[in-house]
Amino acid sequence: MRDLLPPEVAVAVAAAGDWTGELLSAEAVCLGERAVETRRRDFTAGRVCARRAMAALGLPPLPVTSSPDRSPAWPAGLVGTITHTRGYCAAAVARAVEVRSVGIDAERHKQLDPGVRRLICSSQEEEHCARLPVGVSWPVVLFSAKETVYKVWHPIVGSWLDFHDAVVELDPSSGTFVARISPAKVAAAPVADPPTVITGRFVVEPEMVRTAAVLRHR
Ligand SMILES: CC(C)(COP(=O)(O)OP(=O)(O)OC[C@H]1O[C@@H](n2cnc3c(N)ncnc32)[C@H](O)[C@@H]1OP(=O)(O)O)[C@@H](O)C(=O)NCCC(=O)NCCS
Known part of the structure; x- marks a missing residue:
């Protein structure tokens, strides 16, 4: 971490x-x-x-x-x-x-059931995961990134963020991810200057996936 x-x-x-x-x-x-x-x-x-x-x-x-x-x-x-x-x-x-805020998450590196994947990933994110190199359970990385995003978002905004309220893109070559928060969620946020994009890093090991993100002051 x-x-x-x-x-x-x-x-x-x-x-x-x-x-x-x-x-x-x-x-x-x-x-x-x-x-x-x-x-x-x-x-x-x-x-x-x-x-x-x-x-x-x-x-x-x-x-x-x-x-x-x-x-x-x-x-x-x-x-x-x-x-x-x-x-x-x-x-x-x-x-x-x-x-401004920080989030970390660790998850066991395993395959996710299709039903769980649907709860976490949009079809766009499923397609994104399918294009990434084989040998990694990318939906778990995406899941962990989303939990990290929630841990960054919630202390600032104080509101719920559903798994489909952020679109996450993973870049395995740099070990980074970008989460774009849905415009509707941003518009409804009860605070001034809610985060719209949260960037983070990830590492994948045989047994575990870890993600982290930091939001800096503007
Ligand atoms: C809160 C949540 C993110 C915790 O993740 P988890 O993988 O279940 O558990 P972890 O062990 O990684 O994290 C647990 C810790 O998260 C922290 N936590 C709990 N609620 C939190 C919140 N609203 N904001 C920030 N941190 C929170 C706590 O410190 C907790 O540990 P503690 O109870 O011992 O203090 C998860 O349970 C959850 O509710 N997820 C749904 C929301 C979400 O992730 N949306 C995705 C948005 S894109």
């Missing part, structure tokens, strides 16, 4: 002990006492990574609580993002004066 983001974004990837690390008290309240073990481990690894990324920015350990919509509530002056998938967790944090 580090290689996918610029230096002003601090990145931490979970090590073995982080899944059972310590939560700050405000974070523990958000998790709740009834959380199942897998949720507890994922949530904990994300918060431990977030604090390690903050430390890399020279900041003290500040709590990252959860909003009622389950999005992470970053301390004032910070933007950040968390991803966890079986056995992998990472967090990325930056100062809000330097970065």
Whole structure:
């Protein structure tokens, strides 16, 4: 994940002990006492990574609580993002004066069922994936890019973005993607200057796909 983001974004990837690390008290309240073990481990690894990324920015350990919509509530002056998938967790944090928003996502590299693909990809995107080099499950890369796009979009705009509200184009030669948000969604955004295009990077490994995007201030 580090290689996918610029230096002003601090990145931490979970090590073995982080899944059972310590939560700050405000974070523990958000998790709740009834959380199942897998949720507890994922949530904990994300918060431990977030604090390690903050430390890399020279900041003290500040709590990252959860909003009622389950999005992470970053301390004032910070933007950040968390991803966890079986056995992998990472967090990325930056100062809000330097970065407008940041998103990361990790997914298992596998084939997607046609039904799931239809939920995620438009026919135009399916055709795009079919033209890309064989040996990669491109719809998963596209899916991950869209989740990253949502994690960039939501903290700024605060509204839902459906999988068909962005058109994503992947460029395997540069490991980059471009997401164009639908004009209707942009027009309906309840904020001034919503993002219209979000660009990011991706890496494909045999077991995992990772994507990341940063939105800078104009
Ligand atoms: C929110 C969502 C993107 C999370 O992705 P995921 O692959 O399911 O899970 P990940 O492990 O990668 O990410 C989970 C983390 O995302 C973060 N997150 C949750 N909601 C979020 C939001 N609205 N905005 C930003 N980050 C969010 C949280 O930090 C969460 O971890 P935590 O609960 O431990 O704090 C996904 O569940 C979702 O709702 N997707 C539908 C919306 C979408 O992607 N649209 C595509 C637009 S083109």
